[in-house]
Amino acid sequence: MEAWTLEKIVQYIDNQIEESNSLDYKAAGALANNDKKKNEISKDVSAFANSNGGVIIYGVKEFDDSDKNHLPERIDPVERSRISKEWLEQVIATRIQPKIEGTEICPVTVSETENTVIYVVNIPKSSTAHQASDNKYYKRYNFQSEPMQDYEIRDVMNRASYPKIELEFEIETRHLESNPAPDWFGTTVIPQSNTTSVLKIYAKNNGNIYANYVNYYVFINRHFLKSEGTEHLKTFKQGGYDMVEYYGENTVRDVIGMRTSGIGYTAEYGPSRFDPILPGMHSRPEELKLIADISGFKDSYITWKVFADNAMPSKGKVQVKNIPITYIEEKTTES
Template sequence: MSSNSEWTLEKLEELIKNQVQESLTLDYKDSRSLGSSNGKKNEISKDVSAFANSAGGTIIYGIQEENHLPKCIDEGVDPDEISKEWLEQVINSRIQRKIDNIHIYPIIISSNPDRVIYVVDIPQSSRAPHQANDKRFYKRYNFQSLPMEEYEIRDVSSREKTPRLVLSSHVENTKHLLQPHRIISHQKSIAIVDLRLNVINKSFEPASYAYVQIFGIAE
């Protein structure tokens, strides 16, 4: 699941209503997974690092699941005891190297405004692999966070050594013209567009060049 800066209680309820299953990029956790014990803190580091080492994704602390399907929103946590800053500190202090661009969203539970759910969006990291607090490297696999094999650690570490180019595009200044056809009564509408392409390198490794092919479909 991609990063979403507009997480709301309604969107979480939609996940439950639509029975959106856990996946490589989505994990539901009981809010009791957040706690001050070393065991719970280590589990947080394990789960968050696994997402960063894999495809990125979202962990929701506050939705109970059954057979990998969301069951209900639970009682949440007291933000005075488990704050956003506390969760950030646990993640940053127990995972090496630090994962960039993690976003944590506190969602107030409408039926109990003194409690919150935490949604944690984790990007796929170009600085992987990241080590959990137990000195192991984890990955996401079959709804779980599992230790990585040695060859997987080597493979993930190559992310930082190669450019990661992402192409985006948008259209500006669209103009519609009528193109005369052989039969005047049948005219075609032709759109002249200003197509802008942007190539962004999401890796720390510079790219020497980029090659883009654009294909059109003729009628």
């Protein structure tokens, strides 16, 4: 889940980040132990799940002025002793049918002495339609939760018949240390070391059916990558940065034979074919070579867009500092 801090929420207020179909602000009064407020919670949370997912921040008040509608005015903290995280979890779990899998609540402390908090509720896009406690289905539209039409409900319920492909990333840093053996004259050769890093890109199927055809685009800061092997990538400017567009797909090439060459045997490959991705599985990784020092890019974002079979296109982003890193140490002794 995205990390939420008080400083980050204050930045949202200072920068006047407006509500959207993926972001909603709620004052502390939106959380109360009565049926009316509980029904509103179920309505708002289910609307996000039925749409494209998003975040509800309980504890931030909007402006009352009509010309500043949907803009955050100030922090309006929730009393933790009155409304606990467990209480909110129970309301969401018991007042929405079926239960929304993957919903996460992040408590952000405002004051320890006053025991006040902001609750950030992260709601994923669901693979089926969810009904609020008033027996209606809602969606996010024009910054609000509105009832869904019959065809919209049917469309959401059909999400389960589509593959759900998301991209996952891993940085692999490999350190190779070579220890050559002394030559014939007993001269000791200085050990050599080499460190290389690659960005691995996986297409992960988080849906319920397998994906036949997957195509994706990844957008990365060009200076994050080694120039070697990226000359053919499309380049463009975004927010003042030099970016590249990398294209990938779930294709493989089978070995169909071997042929002799001057250095031995060389494999012969057949034409590319699409390799289906089963539910819960991921594709073979694509690899992009990284520069030696990537520390200056830890705050950069990698964004992506995926097309899979008849599913709606999906997109996402990840911050470089949140990408897991695998370190591999290798030692060799040359004779």
